[in-house]
Amino acid sequence: MIIRERTLNRSFNSTIGRKHIMKMDEIAFDSIGDLLASTKRGTSTYCSRDWLGTSNLDKLDRYVTDGWPEMEDRMNEMLTNILPEPAELRPEINRKRRRVKRGFGNEVDIHAVNQGRMDRAWDATVVEEVPTVGNKLVHININLGASAGVAFDTGLWRGAAVMRVYDVLMRMGKSVAISGNYASYQSFKGGRSGMASCRLKAYGEPLRTDRLAAMVTLGFMRHYLMDRGLDAHKTLKPGYGRGYPIDDYKLWTRAAELDKENGGAVVSIGQCFDRRQAQDVVDKFIAQYTRDEKVEGLSAYEQLKNWKSREAPHRE
Numbered sequence: 001m002i003i004r005e006r007t008l009n010r011s012f013n014s015t016i017g018r019k020h021i022m023k024m025d026e027i028a029f030d031s032i033g034d035l036l037a038s039t040k041r042g043t044s045t046y047c048s049r050d051w052l053g054t055s056n057l058d059k060l061d062r063y064v065t066d067g068w069p070e071m072e073d074r075m076n077e078m079l080t081n082i083l084p085e086p087a088e089l090r091p092e093i094n095r096k097r098r099r100v101k102r103g104f105g106n107e108v109d110i111h112a113v114n115q116g117r118m119d120r121a122w123d124a125t126v127v128e129e130v131p132t133v134g135n136k137l138v139h140i141n142i143n144l145g146a147s148a149g150v151a152f153d154t155g156l157w158r159g160a161a162v163m164r165v166y167d168v169l170m171r172m173g174k175s176v177a178i179s180g181n182y183a184s185y186q187s188f189k190g191g192r193s194g195m196a197s198c199r200l201k202a203y204g205e206p207l208r209t210d211r212l213a214a215m216v217t218l219g220f221m222r223h224y225l226m227d228r229g230l231d232a233h234k235t236l237k238p239g240y241g242r243g244y245p246i247d248d249y250k251l252w253t254r255a256a257e258l259d260k261e262n263g264g265a266v267v268s269i270g271q272c273f274d275r276r277q278a279q280d281v282v283d284k285f286i287a288q289y290t291r292d293e294k295v296e297g298l299s300a301y302e303q304l305k306n307w308k309s310r311e312a313p314h315r316e
Helices: 032-038 057-066 069-079 110-114 152-171 209-215 218-231 254-261 275-291 300-304
Strands: 002-014 017-029 092-102 122-132 137-143 175-185 193-201 265-269
Touching: 002 175, 002 300, 017 032, 017 175, 017 218, 017 254, 032 057, 032 193, 032 218, 057 209, 057 218, 069 152, 069 209, 137 152, 137 254, 152 175, 152 209, 152 218, 152 265, 152 275, 175 218, 175 254, 193 209, 193 218, 193 254, 209 218, 254 265, 265 275
Parallel strands: 017 193, 137 175, 137 265
Antiparallel strands: 002 017, 092 122, 175 193
């Protein structure tokens, strides 16, 4: 675990509107094992199926380490409603020249003629179209945040969007790394903003989609990042409610920044809580990866539109 102070000095879309953040503390975990070993157990006093997807924290631990087939099945059902644009994801074409020997061409090899090998007597330059798919290494940077009023089931749409993007990149032959985070405005007492982040998958590391499904749920974010992650700060104490979630595609985790420095590409996945927003997230992925466009996160209204008509749970 590493705690780093980040100087941002810009505005972000939060659940209470555009807010300027000068500095942010990131509590960055290197792996799921690091997260589970470094954080205190039992900081969540509110535990229900609507909040975490389960009312049993021991089960949640097992889902994260061993996979959550039920969530995988539910998200796979949602995938039928989230489609990438096929034309945007066709491999790029590089044209390469190379020399070949054949029965006609630009230069004749007299020794081949004397040997009676007329099928290989000529040198020719040919142009080949070689498919490529851009950068081989891609880091998926996932904003797992959500307001307290978003029901667990509603949050599954983002999980489905993440699984769609992961599936697309794997079919394109990419080596994929993944990190997730919870970031908020005024996360800590005194008003300091913060982020808890974790590398969920390293390049070359195998990952079952039932484990991925568990790690992109609201239960994982709320218990391991928002509660236990922010609680791991050495000097600051989380504020009431753990701050106001933000959605920003330019806010990368430490893991994503390191992979970018080492030559990988980074694509961000933002908040989404219904089918339309999930499709928009996948379209934004395509815009980032194939056209290098800058995209924006959800506004305060869009982040709060799925707020349930119930009191937000109290967390200590």
